[in-house]
Amino acid sequence: DIQMTQSPSSLSASVGDRVTITCRASQTIGNSLNWYQQNPGRAPKLLVYGAITLKSGVPSRFSGSGSGTNFTLTISSLQPDDFAFYFCHQSFDSSWTFGQGTTVDIK
Amino acid sequence: QVQLQESGPGLVKPSQTLSLTCTVSGASVSGTDYYSWIRQPPGKGLEWIGYIHHSGGTNYNPSLKRRVTISLDKSRKQFSLKLTSVTTEDTAVYYCATVSIAMTGISYFDYWGQGTLVTVSP
Numbered sequence: 001d002i003q004m005t006q007s008p009s010s011l012s013a014s015v016g017d018r019v020t021i022t023c024r025a026s027q028t029i030g031n032s033l034n035w036y037q038q039n040p041g042r043a044p045k046l047l048v049y050g051a052i053t054l055k056s057g058v059p060s061r062f063s064g065s066g067s068g069t070n071f072t073l074t075i076s077s078l079q080p081d082d083f084a085f086y087f088c089h090q091s092f093d094s095s096w097t098f099g100q101g102t103t104v105d106i107k
Numbered sequence: 108q109v110q111l112q113e114s115g116p117g118l119v120k121p122s123q124t125l126s127l128t129c130t131v132s133g134a135s136v137s138g139t140d141y142y143s144w145i146r147q148p149p150g151k152g153l154e155w156i157g158y159i160h161h162s163g164g165t166n167y168n169p170s171l172k173r174r175v176t177i178s179l180d181k182s183r184k185q186f187s188l189k190l191t192s193v194t195t196e197d198t199a200v201y202y203c204a205t206v207s208i209a210m211t212g213i214s215y216f217d218y219w220g221q222g223t224l225v226t227v228s229p
Contacts, residue, residue: 032213034215034216036216041221043111043202043220043221043222045219046216046218049213087152087153089153089215095155095169097155098155101152101153
């Protein structure tokens, strides 16, 4: 299986801060990397697919970058709704795997 | 608006079969590429279980393949998960999700259910 290492596991930030979350794949996965957000008790929501493509309706403060083995999700200016759990997902090979996730909480 | 809702027993005894159903609303069965199950044990990361194509083809996580069956009932707009010979290690929140394939060929989970906790205990 392709291992996905996500960091940090948690971070504390304030409204307006720029936040960066990274995922590293154990082998190259091209751009087969997706990012999701989950608020407590709610269904996860797709933010970015194909490493860089923002899902329609997702605020433009979210962006994804990277290819190969290193990927980044950036929130340019953190908003109150953005305090949540974020995780990455690779769909490169036939056995899909996830990063362990990052909890973004209020500083 | 696409919505998914998991349903099934919240408690299963060891060695028995875990059975869950996901009901899809707001989406066309043939218009959805795949239907998938994912789980998250308490305090651990997410684990992909498998998916079924709307034509009926399946793909399962190798670590669970011997025990998993995913099926699709198009008429009811439901898909189901069966996991046999469960142990306490199978205690988890189980999510259902739809999978789409982008023009570039990349697959992603585009809609998820809220998840349902299944506890395996005597």
